[in-house]
Amino acid sequence: MKVSEVLHCSFPVWYPKFKQVSIKSILIPLPAEFLEYLHTDGVVLPEGSLVTSGDRENDEDRVGEELDINWDTDTLEATAPSFPDFDSAIKKAINMLGGRVFPKLNWSSPKDATWIAFDKSLKCTCPSDVYLLLKSSEFITHDLTQPFIHCEDYEENEEQPNIGYSLILRKWQDLNPGYEFRCFVRNNKLIAICQRNHTAFYDFIRHEKADIVSDIQAFFYHMVNLKFPNENYVFDVYRRDQGKLLLLDFNPFGQVTDGLMYTWDELTDSDVELKGTDSETKLPVFRYKESEGIQPNPLSTFGVPRDILDLATGTDASKLVDLLKLRQQQQEEDSSSDEDNDQT
Ligand SMILES: Nc1ncnc2c1ncn2[C@@H]1O[C@H](COP(=O)(O)OP(=O)(O)OP(=O)(O)O)[C@@H](O)[C@H]1O
Ligand SMILES: [Mg+2]
Secondary structure (H helix, E strand, O other): OOHHHHHHOOHHHHHHHHHHHEOOEEEEEOOHHHHHHHHOOOOOOOOOOOOOOOOOOOHHHHOOOOOOOOOOOOOOHHHOOOOHHHHHHHHHHHHHOOOOEEEEOOOOOOHHHHHHOOOOOOOEOOHHHHHHHHHHOHHHHHHHHOOOOOOOOOOOOOOOOOOOOEEEEEEOOOOOHHHEEEEEEEOOEEEEEEEOOOOOOOHHHHHHHHHHHHHHHHHHHHHHOOOOOOOOEEEEEEEEEOOEEEEEEEEEOOOOOOOOOOOHHHHHOOOOOOOOOOOOOOOOEEEOOOOOOOOOOOOHHHOOOHHHHHHHHOOOHHHHHHHHHHHHHHHHHHHHHHHHHHHO
């Protein structure tokens, strides 16, 4: 895996070429101050990203004050950064995308951080939803600090190529996880496919497997192959109906990408025919779960990150304060929308 191959999988690089077959998305370049904020520890949400009320008269007195847990939710306002232009760009994008968005950075979404969101999903409706997820995710930290970690032509301490980080907001889609597939391409050939949510059993797959493979193959040869600059890569598709496929993402061909139902030894060793390959038909191998069984949560190892311990033990009061504010905001919004509904 080379640095250039990873760069080709960066969303701002691939999306312009493939937007006709993907989900509508808006890219907002990350301002330098926001990048810095993402790099700092703790989750103090930016000022203005939350709807807050209360007395702010003594804000100045609080700068530099020792942290004391105080149930007044305004305590930490003075230390919160503020990104008014970035905030309004996010609000505008959310509006343009129908009010609900899915956030990610150049490569990763914060899917390890859904525990912190109120509805346990990545659905965002305001800037603070986005900030909280980005700040709580180790996957986002990976994008920021070590995107080229497994590249053979990259030395740590070497100057990093210019990445041009952007916040990606994608129109929210209620996706059926059973319709998502991960596809592996080696030497410009589609060699393997498997279900994206690899621990679940979907009964329909075994009935439709031939159609699934031929749809994905047709999509690959017509829409993806040779338009994407790498010879080796992984792409994710969503087959919403027969012959109707959407491109979700590109990923580097190597350890940084989860091989799901394949090991990377299987995928990379060109001397070994992938188990399941039919040398007559040259169809890609297709793996899917064939029966129900124990179904562990694939993200369970990310279930209780360090941050939750801070919350549980009260060692990071700022996170707790932010959560309380968010909950308050959510409740206020819920009750005002109830009132709206009552009036209609
Ligand atoms: N626009 C969207 N609306 C709702 N859900 C989405 C949207 N885009 C992606 N998802 C869901 O989120 C999951 C992760 O999305 P995506 O593949 O973009 O993240 P990722 O961080 O690149 O994942 P990976 O690290 O596995 O490559 C998808 O499998 C899909 O279920
Ligand atoms: Mg991805």
